[in-house]
Amino acid sequence: MSPERSPVWLAMMLALVLAEVAWRMHKGHGYDARTALTTLGIVAGNIPFAALNALLLGGLFTAAWTIAPIRLPLDDWRTWAAGFLAVEFAYYWFHRASHRVRWLWASHSVHHSATQMTLLSSLRLGWTNLFSAGWIFYVPLVFAGFDPRLVFGLLALNLRYQFFLHTEAVGRLGPMEWIFNTPAHHRLHHASNSAYIDRNYGGVLIVFDRLFGTLAIERPDEPIRYGLAHREATANPIRLALREWSYIARDAAVARGPRQLARALFGAP
Structure with missing residues (x-):
């Protein structure tokens, strides 16, 4: 489900990352080189897993799709319009579950591990997404008649859009904030402050957060702190990718009875 890594897209990402580095240094915010190197380590480790994901999930x-009861025409703009809303809806619930279900959080926590909010931090993606099975949220879209190519294509656009949300260089965007996810909304989503945790789950749109009561706005008296709320910071990419699974295994091993086991695997992080 990763967006295509085209040369033009990569060149644009690199140019924006460098521009953001210059902006942060000029503003006195600093740019943590160690955090950036950790992110690049996570990206490098994710390459073979992304290839495996594409192969297995494509199949x-x-x-x-072969057993879907209906098939909506791919050449009809209404299919794409409906598909966009359907993918955004599925993404909202996938993202919300990734914060509320420990099995999913084990993969998603990697994305929240950076202690600086930068464009580069958007590339911190877990290596175990196939195993944590968040893709289950999108299978119903195929049975609803949406071609897998549409689903994957719109998810790729969703992820590309979110690259631009991971920055402190863009302030609030006025009326746009009512409908679309923006850097201001997404900065708060990455906060580790107890007042902000588990808010603003949207991808491209913020409307489902408004509908389901998970929207929050940064308060002047509560500056955002980034990183994981109850985990120490680490620069080790392998530890970041796997440590939540090790904690799950530890708690599952000492669980007494099915209820404790279920809580260890699927309870709140």
Whole structure:
């Protein structure tokens, strides 16, 4: 489900990252080189997992498409409009569950581990997304008649859009904030402050956060702190990618009975 890594897209990302570095240094915010290197380590480790995900999930979604009871026409703009809303809806619930279900959080926590909010930090993606099975949220879209190519294409656009949200260089954007996810909304989503945790789950849109009561706005008296609320910071990419799974395994091993085991695996992080 990763967006295509085209040369033009990579060149634009690099140019924006460098521009943001210059902006942060000029503003006196600093740029943590160690954090950046950790992110690059996570990216490098994620490459083989992303390839495996594409292969296996492509086959799985194609198989689901072969037995889908209906098939909406891919050449109809209404299919794409409806598909956009459907993918945004599924992404909202996938993202919300990734913060509320420990099994999903084990992968998603990697994305929240950076202690600076930068464009580069958007590339911190877990290596175990296939195993944590967040893709289950998108399978119903295929059975609803949406071609897997549409689902994957819109998810790729969703992720590309979110690259631009991971920055402190853009302030509030006025009326746009009512409908779209913006850097201001997403900065708060990455906060580790207890007042802000588990808010603003949207991808491109923020409307589902408004509808389901998970929208929050940064308060002047509560500056955002980034990083993980109850985990120490580490620069080790492998530890970041796997440590939540080790904690789950530890708690599952000492669980007494099915209820404790279920809580260890699927309870709140």
